[in-house]
Amino acid sequence: MATVPLISDDDISAEARAVFDDIRAVRGTDFINNFWRALAHDPDLLRATWERLKVVMAPGALDPLTKEMIYIAVSAANACEYCAHSHTAAARAKGLTPEMYGELLSVIGMASQTNTLVNALQVPVDEVFKA
Amino acid sequence: MATVPLISDDDISAEARAVFDDIRAVRGTDFINNFWRALAHDPDLLRATWERLKVVMAPGALDPLTKEMIYIAVSAANACEYCAHSHTAAARAKGLTPEMYGELLSVIGMASQTNTLVNALQVPVDEVFKA
Amino acid sequence: MATVPLISDDDISAEARAVFDDIRAVRGTDFINNFWRALAHDPDLLRATWERLKVVMAPGALDPLTKEMIYIAVSAANACEYCAHSHTAAARAKGLTPEMYGELLSVIGMASQTNTLVNALQVPVDEVFKA
Amino acid sequence: MATVPLISDDDISAEARAVFDDIRAVRGTDFINNFWRALAHDPDLLRATWERLKVVMAPGALDPLTKEMIYIAVSAANACEYCAHSHTAAARAKGLTPEMYGELLSVIGMASQTNTLVNALQVPVDEVFKA
Amino acid sequence: MATVPLISDDDISAEARAVFDDIRAVRGTDFINNFWRALAHDPDLLRATWERLKVVMAPGALDPLTKEMIYIAVSAANACEYCAHSHTAAARAKGLTPEMYGELLSVIGMASQTNTLVNALQVPVDEVFKA
Amino acid sequence: MATVPLISDDDISAEARAVFDDIRAVRGTDFINNFWRALAHDPDLLRATWERLKVVMAPGALDPLTKEMIYIAVSAANACEYCAHSHTAAARAKGLTPEMYGELLSVIGMASQTNTLVNALQVPVDEVFKA
Structure with a gap:
């Protein structure tokens, strides 16, 4: 409710x-x-x-399915139950396969892990990464 | 440090x-x-x-650039300074254009906004979205 | 449970x-x-x-309704289902109108969006903002 | 950078x-x-x-200073360094006093604490809070 | 579901x-x-x-119960309902007493509060804390 | 600043x-x-x-070092730079060894990963985990 x-x-x-x-x-x-x-x-x-x-979310330099996967990634990080369901459904309607979903989840999991390791360790940004 | x-x-x-x-x-x-x-x-x-x-992060059902964009999305949601820099650099090395980056940021911003609206409103999941 | x-x-x-x-x-x-x-x-x-x-939460330099709105904002950002419900109920009991709630949600959504854009872009703080 | x-x-x-x-x-x-x-x-x-x-952020049912305080609250929860600085500066320009800032921080801190306690305990929403 | x-x-x-x-x-x-x-x-x-x-999660320099408590702490901060339930059950199976759980929750609440205060105030790191 | x-x-x-x-x-x-x-x-x-x-943070059912490790875990999840530094320094002063720190980081990383996988997949809580 x-x-x-x-x-x-x-x-x-x-x-x-x-x-x-x-x-x-x-x-x-x-x-x-x-x-x-x-x-x-x-x-x-x-x-x-x-x-x-x-x-x-319209097609552009990125296709709509890629945009839905990015949306799912942010929604998972933000613990949004509704958004995880609605955007996973939308991604499937746009062609998300089980293989793609598995890889999406794997990247989301990897990123979450290394984000938190970095935030614990407070790793300084390498000079070469600065634009 | x-x-x-x-x-x-x-x-x-x-x-x-x-x-x-x-x-x-x-x-x-x-x-x-x-x-x-x-x-x-x-x-x-x-x-x-x-x-x-x-x-x-190896090529699979998703290409490496798509994976880097998903990584950036999670890293932004998790406020990871190092990760934003390192994965934006990695994405550019894999072909991220300014147009793609602008759309990536737009999706990240949109998702963050609607995630928080949903988390404030506690919108119940539509039956049709349940797998 | x-x-x-x-x-x-x-x-x-x-x-x-x-x-x-x-x-x-x-x-x-x-x-x-x-x-x-x-x-x-x-x-x-x-x-x-x-x-x-x-x-x-007692009245002070800020009135109790303003405090409840701030509480709702933090709770939405932290994805706390219980807190969204309980503090929205509390805010209504203290006078939150539909117009106020709509504006509160709009600010919460806007802040979430720009927070994440800034965390993706890693925008440096302007000198003038430093106290 | x-x-x-x-x-x-x-x-x-x-x-x-x-x-x-x-x-x-x-x-x-x-x-x-x-x-x-x-x-x-x-x-x-x-x-x-x-x-x-x-x-x-324009004046409406909520005044601009209240909106800036809500913005600060969300930005703190999202760990946005730039946003904390820029919106605290904006709030001061709109009349935030040290007393108000202290109370704002106190509510932000209290909400963060109880949000996480609730998320650890997974407290079920009271029926009476459901709209 | x-x-x-x-x-x-x-x-x-x-x-x-x-x-x-x-x-x-x-x-x-x-x-x-x-x-x-x-x-x-x-x-x-x-x-x-x-x-x-x-x-x-195997025994090492830290015992399994300590590891489960750390897991609960991260899960609460990330608003993971499933994880709060499953790791609290696991911690109990490994010996978590009500007294330990109360102290765990107290530390989680305290940390959440001061984290957000620091993120609002943007307190600079003391030189002495830098490794 | x-x-x-x-x-x-x-x-x-x-x-x-x-x-x-x-x-x-x-x-x-x-x-x-x-x-x-x-x-x-x-x-x-x-x-x-x-x-x-x-x-x-005083000694109780949990010892002070365990409490500092829990504090670090929450602080990493909340992306608090100051807190990561100050509580890692405090943990070291209370006896945190490199081996313990490595295991603490490993648990924090694992929890972050599975939290986000669960939040993406919206896994329902097993009946057996409900208290």
């Missing part, structure tokens, strides 16, 4: 509905996941989050 | 030197960065970390 | 009961929330936590 | 300069801090970040 | 089964906990994680 | 001086490290932090 009731299609404000309409159009599905239904209490935050997400 | 002195090539144990030799051979360079010089105080930890890193 | 059984009023030690009595008196309610029932296994930790919380 | 060179006013692109111009106009100062000079490598990320920050 | 189905003994690959066999032999029990059943989708990650865990 | 000037012995308030006196007496040294000099701006926060630290 969220800290706010999830907004159903019957209870939504006109401004939030307009954002839901765009989410549906861009994604080609009628389904609106709970994250947007929680944000719909604040149409400005809902719109700003969606408008930016739409741009950020 | 680290919590331990960085081990120079002159002061290194035989077990740690063997790991340094393998790092040099695999990477094709004489340069050993400070992370390994800090770990060299514990040859077992040094060896285990390097042996696993070597496997995890 | 917690890693310890929650202590009921029937099973409580005399030292822990004294702390519960003070919580009830200060808050003007008979209700003791689960956090305190989990801490009650260690009366010293229970007392130290409550005695400090009582002082820290 | 950042992972990218900081962009000076002499090397900046036209799109990034337009954002800098707006930052200067809104803030009423010629000074551009390093965060924006690092983001200026990606004018889209620079613009999106600034446009959202400008809205989020 | 995990992002992958948990692998039962009936559906497991030969490589993963070999790891389960070793876990059972080392631990002297037929029980395999869910963490390993989730990792079993990637036998390489499963094996690497188990082989390293087996070494790291 | 901290966000506040460090308080010298010449500029200190009477209330803060009394806490410094107790720190000196308990520790048997005239040296006051920077953390306390930063907190000294708020004598109440200084006193509360010191009074609790003094109790928490």
